[in-house]
Amino acid sequence: MTKRKIFVPPIKIQGIKTKLVEWIIDQINFEIKGKWIEPFMGSGVVG
Numbered sequence: 001m002t003k004r005k006i007f008v009p010p011i012k013i014q015g016i017k018t019k020l021v022e023w024i025i026d027q028i029n030f031e032i033k034g035k036w037i038e039p040f041m042g043s044g045v046v047g
Contacts, residue, residue: 009045016045 006021017024 013043013045015042018045 004022004025006018008018009016
């Protein structure tokens, strides 16, 4: 796992996933070709 710079928004938002960014990135297989369509985005803030 490579450490990445995680940008934290200056405003606190309920449901933000900043602490989960590394875990979320590890779960994604970036070698799959195609397009990811997410039907639910919430506030859209991940990191």
